[in-house]
Amino acid sequence: MSGRADFFDEMHGSGGSVRPAYADYCKWFDDQKDEVLSRKHAEAETNFRKTGITFNVYGEDEAEERLIPFDMVPRIITAGEWRRLTRGIEQRVSALNAFMHDLYHRQEIVRAGRLPERLLRDNDAWLANMVGFTPPGGVYTHIVGIDLVRTGPDDFYVLEDNARTPSGVSYMLENRESMMAMFPELFMRVPVESVSDYPRRLAASLAACAPNCAEGRPRVAVLTPGIYNSAYFEHAFLADQMGAELVEGSDLRVVDGRVAMRTTRGYEPVDVIYRRVDDEFLDPLTFNPDSVLGVPGIMDVYRAGGITIANAPGTGVCDDKAIYSFMPEIVEFYTGEKPLLPNVETWRCADDDSRKYVLDNLEELVVKEVHGSGGYGMLVGPASTKAKIEEFRTKIKERPENYIAQPTLSLSTCPIFTDSGLAPRHVDLRPFVLVSPEKIDITPGGLTRVALEEGSLVVNSSQGGGTKDTWVLKD
Amino acid sequence: MLGRTANGLFWMFRYLERAENFARLLDAGLRLALTRDLTTAEEEWRSVIETAGQRQSYEAKHATYTGMQVWNFMLRDKENPSSILFMFGQVRQNARLARNAISSELWEAINTNWLEIDEQLKEPVAENRVLETVATIRRAGTLAHGAMAGSMIREEPYHFGRCGTFIERADSIARILDMKYYLLLPSLSYVGSSLDTGQWDQVLRSVSGDRAYRWINAARIDARRICEFLILDDRFPRSLAYCYTLLRENLAALAQLHGAEGESNALMRSADQRLADLTIDDIFDQGLHEFLIEFTGKNAAIASAISDDYRFLA
Numbered sequence: 001m002s003g004r005a006d007f008f009d010e011m012h013g014s015g016g017s018v019r020p021a022y023a024d025y026c027k028w029f030d031d032q033k034d035e036v037l038s039r040k041h042a043e044a045e046t047n048f049r050k051t052g053i054t055f056n057v058y059g060e061d062e063a064e065e066r067l068i069p070f071d072m073v074p075r076i077i078t079a080g081e082w083r084r085l086t087r088g089i090e091q092r093v094s095a096l097n098a099f100m101h102d103l104y105h106r107q108e109i110v111r112a113g114r115l116p117e118r119l120l121r122d123n124d125a126w127l128a129n130m131v132g133f134t135p136p137g138g139v140y141t142h143i144v145g146i147d148l149v150r151t152g153p154d155d156f157y158v159l160e161d162n163a164r165t166p167s168g169v170s171y172m173l174e175n176r177e178s179m180m181a182m183f184p185e186l187f188m189r190v191p192v193e194s195v196s197d198y199p200r201r202l203a204a205s206l207a208a209c210a211p212n213c214a215e216g217r218p219r220v221a222v223l224t225p226g227i228y229n230s231a232y233f234e235h236a237f238l239a240d241q242m243g244a245e246l247v248e249g250s251d252l253r254v255v256d257g258r259v260a261m262r263t264t265r266g267y268e269p270v271d272v273i274y275r276r277v278d279d280e281f282l283d284p285l286t287f288n289p290d291s292v293l294g295v296p297g298i299m300d301v302y303r304a305g306g307i308t309i310a311n312a313p314g315t316g317v318c319d320d321k322a323i324y325s326f327m328p329e330i331v332e333f334y335t336g337e338k339p340l341l342p343n344v345e346t347w348r349c350a351d352d353d354s355r356k357y358v359l360d361n362l363e364e365l366v367v368k369e370v371h372g373s374g375g376y377g378m379l380v381g382p383a384s385t386k387a388k389i390e391e392f393r394t395k396i397k398e399r400p401e402n403y404i405a406q407p408t409l410s411l412s413t414c415p416i417f418t419d420s421g422l423a424p425r426h427v428d429l430r431p432f433v434l435v436s437p438e439k440i441d442i443t444p445g446g447l448t449r450v451a452l453e454e455g456s457l458v459v460n461s462s463q464g465g466g467t468k469d470t471w472v473l474k475d
Numbered sequence: 476m477l478g479r480t481a482n483g484l485f486w487m488f489r490y491l492e493r494a495e496n497f498a499r500l501l502d503a504g505l506r507l508a509l510t511r512d513l514t515t516a517e518e519e520w521r522s523v524i525e526t527a528g529q530r531q532s533y534e535a536k537h538a539t540y541t542g543m544q545v546w547n548f549m550l551r552d553k554e555n556p557s558s559i560l561f562m563f564g565q566v567r568q569n570a571r572l573a574r575n576a577i578s579s580e581l582w583e584a585i586n587t588n589w590l591e592i593d594e595q596l597k598e599p600v601a602e603n604r605v606l607e608t609v610a611t612i613r614r615a616g617t618l619a620h621g622a623m624a625g626s627m628i629r630e631e632p633y634h635f636g637r638c639g640t641f642i643e644r645a646d647s648i649a650r651i652l653d654m655k656y657y658l659l660l661p662s663l664s665y666v667g668s669s670l671d672t673g674q675w676d677q678v679l680r681s682v683s684g685d686r687a688y689r690w691i692n693a694a695r696i697d698a699r700r701i702c703e704f705l706i707l708d709d710r711f712p713r714s715l716a717y718c719y720t721l722l723r724e725n726l727a728a729l730a731q732l733h734g735a736e737g738e739s740n741a742l743m744r745s746a747d748q749r750l751a752d753l754t755i756d757d758i759f760d761q762g763l764h765e766f767l768i769e770f771t772g773k774n775a776a777i778a779s780a781i782s783d784d785y786r787f788l789a
Contacts, residue, residue, distance in 0.1 A: 251479055264733070
């Protein structure tokens with residue numbers, strides 16, 4: 001039941017004894033009968049099916065609803081560790097928001113020579129329509145997911161910033177619900193911070209970003225591409241939990257300078273749109289003219305201050321991995337402080353020296369496309385084949401600016417439950433951060449993604465990863 | 476609430492009702508077929524398909540009527556646009572669409588039953604499983620209505636769902652009666668003393684009314700009484716009169732929530748009034764078929780007025 005010596009195991013450290021964060025849990029675990037745990041393990045899946053927590057996958061013939069595998073061993077973080085992470089995340093998110101404002105205004109960071117102008121020019125997510133415009137409350141990144149990895153007791157790194165439309169928060173909430181339903185006694189023994197008020201916090205944070213023209217209690221709507229979208233469950237879930245409307249583009253139109261939704265009483269204005277539709281599809285008049293998912297004219301209303309769009313169009317710039325490589329500079333430029341949470345060391349293949357190093361060490365490195373996401377278009381050198389490595393060598397030489405490389409991290413492990421007992425698997429962590437003019441609000445917990453295959457470092461659900469409940473312990 | 480969501484709820488309950496009614500029809504057919512010799516059984520199955528209004532699509536595929544073919548066609552055939560599997564899929568689809576307007580209990584009742592029905596209908600249904608499958612579908616309706624009654628606030632979503640239920644139920648009762656009207660016509664029934672009581676039984680069973688009818692009429696099978704029972708007896712939850720009492724109540728509640736009456740309330744009032752003034756003799760004098768045609772037409776007009784009044788569509 002111990003982790004491999006070359007990886008830091010969050011339950012057992014590098015040795016064999018249980019780390020303090022897991023002490024209460026392990027004491028409980030040792031008292032459990034194997035067959036009871038096995039039964040609970042099987043029941044968990046049935047419960048997820050019943051509740052309908054699925055994502056849609058479209059094959060050649062039929063749509064299929066899949067479950068993201070859930071592992072019932074929690075991932076546990078101490079109060080002290082969480083405080084440290086919180087400070088680092090707050091600093092980083094506030095820098096990201098300031099960075100967005102600067103990018104669409106004076107671009108001081110470029111003028112100061114701290115960020116090459118080319119990174120903006122080459123960035124598909126950068127929107128000319130946003131130039132000179134400040135969204136209501138000055139908030140660009142209303143909801144951010146910061147992907148963290150750990151390599152040792154005190155070593156946390158930011159692996160990715162997700163400022164476009166971070167997903168997965170419904171799993172944070174439903175995983176906790178499932179755990180409480182399966183093991184109520186555990187929550188009586190171990191003091192765990194609650195995550196269940198995330199929807200209330202989200203509703204409050206979005207309402208605090210409402211435009212000035214909002215009258216009375218701001219009306220919030222979740223904009224979904226529709227029932228066939230892979231994350232539709234999450235859109236419906238969040239709308240339901242927030243008491244907000246769940247709208248599609250066809251429910252909305254511009255009426256008297258406001259974006260309005262077709263209710264049973266007629267068209268009524270919406271103040272804040274939490275959109276789960278990509279920038280490109282938001283407004284057929286401004287972006288993709290073929291889009292039926294958006295609202296014709298919404299960008300004009302937006303620029304006139306008639307609606308809040310969360311997240312603001314154009315925030316996808318932050319998700320770019322070339323921008324990521326500049327995050328230490330960005331944090332320092334806007335906060336005047338050294339970053340509290342380090343980046344993973346990153347080589348930009350566009351730089352000659354770095355490219356030479358990357359090409360010489362491909363077998364050891366992880367190579368990523370700068371615009372890629374979801375674990376696609378990625379090379380994990382040590383786990384790859386000669387042919388794949390050569391393929392990437394060619395690609396990097398052809399379009400160096402399209403790639404970055406990172407060392408293959410010794411990601412921490414956390415045990416999962418298997419038929420033959422506990423077994424260590426690599427994990428990452430995505431806390432969810434809410435930004436309003438009033439505050440940066442981080443729910444204590446997040447989504448722990450876990451690579452279910454032994455030795456695998458890829459945790460993305462699209463690549464067969466699973467999830468765990470994430471516990472932040474109370475002091 | 477959104478007009479589109481209201482539409483979703485309305486249709487979710489229409490499809491649920493339709494799936495449940497077809498299941499009742501199948502159930503009645505099965506019971507009848509079990510008591511018949513093979514030749515008559517074929518006639519019974521033909522009448523089940525006909526009553527369900529699926530003759531055309533069935534005969535496009537099958538030349539003969541056997542139980543196994545009929546129930547598999549009605550339950551799960553991909554070429555049948557009104558199969559119970561398809562309709563229950565629509566129930567669940569609409570429930571997902573209106574997910575933030577229904578209670579978790581209702582959603583879970585629908586979703587859990589969908590998973591079970593989907594599983595049971597993956598393979599063709601054999602003789603020894605068909606009753607169980609039909610029972611599952613009927614139970615699905617019962618659970619959904621129970622979850623709705625016990626967990627949903629009496630606000631717009633609730634009332635739109637209830638309107639869907641009673642519009643569909645009234646339509647279905649009227650159609651079943653109309654399909655059987657040649658049997659129910661008194662002139663024929665008086666002449667034919669050897670009238671097939673099994674067919675009567677099927678009519679009553681297909682609206683789960685056999686027991687209630689016997690309770691009231693001490694088992695006297697009589698065309699006029701059956702029609703009176705299914706059209707005018709507002710104590711029986713599957714009579715036209717009962718459906719309209721409930722439909723009127725739910726439409727009145729919607730008008731109150733909106734602070735204004737619409738076209739649907741006006742149509743409802745006149746339809747309701749007409750039903751209240753009628754006796755079974757009036758209906759038979761007018762002609763049962765003519766009465767039912769007029770009824771289904773007006774019922775459809777109410778449904779479309781609800782859709783317009785509450786902006787179901789853009």
